[in-house]
Amino acid sequence: MTGAAQQRGGARLNLPRDLQAVYCIARMGAVTTQTIGNLFYGSPHTARHGMARLMKLHLVRTFPRAAPSFPCWYAATPTGVRWVVAETNCPVSELRVLSSLRRVNLGALAMRNRFWASLILAARQNETVALSLFRTEAELRRLWEPGIPLVPDAMVVLGNATSPERHATWFVELDGGTERLTTWREKARAYRALRDGRFLYGATDWELVVLVPSLRRGRNIALVLHDGGAGAFSFIAVAEELSEGRALQPQLWRATELATMPNREPTDALCHAPVNRDVGTGRPAVGRGISTERSTTIG
Numbered sequence: 001m002t003g004a005a006q007q008r009g010g011a012r013l014n015l016p017r018d019l020q021a022v023y024c025i026a027r028m029g030a031v032t033t034q035t036i037g038n039l040f041y042g043s044p045h046t047a048r049h050g051m052a053r054l055m056k057l058h059l060v061r062t063f064p065r066a067a068p069s070f071p072c073w074y075a076a077t078p079t080g081v082r083w084v085v086a087e088t089n090c091p092v093s094e095l096r097v098l099s100s101l102r103r104v105n106l107g108a109l110a111m112r113n114r115f116w117a118s119l120i121l122a123a124r125q126n127e128t129v130a131l132s133l134f135r136t137e138a139e140l141r142r143l144w145e146p147g148i149p150l151v152p153d154a155m156v157v158l159g160n161a162t163s164p165e166r167h168a169t170w171f172v173e174l175d176g177g178t179e180r181l182t183t184w185r186e187k188a189r190a191y192r193a194l195r196d197g198r199f200l201y202g203a204t205d206w207e208l209v210v211l212v213p214s215l216r217r218g219r220n221i222a223l224v225l226h227d228g229g230a231g232a233f234s235f236i237a238v239a240e241e242l243s244e245g246r247a248l249q250p251q252l253w254r255a256t257e258l259a260t261m262p263n264r265e266p267t268d269a270l271c272h273a274p275v276n277r278d279v280g281t282g283r284p285a286v287g288r289g290i291s292t293e294r295s296t297t298i299g
Contacts, residue, residue, distance in 0.1 A: 011056035026076035026095035121245035132159035188228025222258040231256030
């Protein structure tokens with residue numbers, strides 16, 4: 001970015017944070033100050049000032065709100081994406097430019113991004129676990145092959161910081177409480193069939209985690225997964241309990257156990273999954289000319 005572009009309307013770039021923030025926004029598609037604030041600014045209030053400055057630099061845009069009480073969503077502009085690609089040499093396919101939110105499921109996007117941000121925060125605080133890879137549904141769709149009956153909402157690979165060749169692979173399903181249980185029965189059968197040694201988006205040894213809005217909803221889905229034969233490798237988590245940097249805490253129930261013992265306390269965690277060796281994690285998420293510090297990992 002040229003010197004003139006680095007200063008517009010009294011706003012100046014703050015590197016490397018601005019580059020990391022715009023990359024993160026473009027990776028996530030659209031974010032609120034709640035998400036971006038926790039990662040880079042310390043608070044939503046400070047994040048609002050940061051977003052206003054990036055908007056003056058034409059790197060970030062916002063969208064009209066139906067009411068003042070609704071959260072403000074921010075997305076990277078084409079200029080912002082070009083800048084990130086030029087500075088980091090990351091593939092442009094990793095980044096998204098949204099011109100409208102009309103066809104975006106904001107509830108699902110908020111749930112996914114909150115979980116994603118929590119994973120990043122948790123990895124910063126954990127010396128033995130690193131977020132090696134985070135693939136969105138859009139990225140998984142590009143890897144889809146005929147015969148695969150579903151596309152998960154996300155794929156997460158957690159690496160072992162002391163043994164980089166060891167990692168655990170999770171597929172993530174987001175449930176907002178409105179999906180019919182008949183759909184979950186179909187998913188349970190599909191995941192059970194794919195579990196039998198077949199590659200699923202590059203992985204043969206993986207676990208499934210379902211994020212739900214409430215424990216009551218989680219129990220219903222756990223019963224369906226258990227009855228469908230997918231309970232042994234599927235886990236349930238209340239989305240709220242894995243937010244705000246708590247993504248690696250023992251807040252997961254194995255679906256079979258929750259289905260058969262509904263009053264059981266959660267004891268499992270994402271970082272307690274069996275280690276796998278069948279998925280290459282590729283390059284670090286944010287190590288492309290920005291910073292190789294683990295605290296900047298976006299996935």
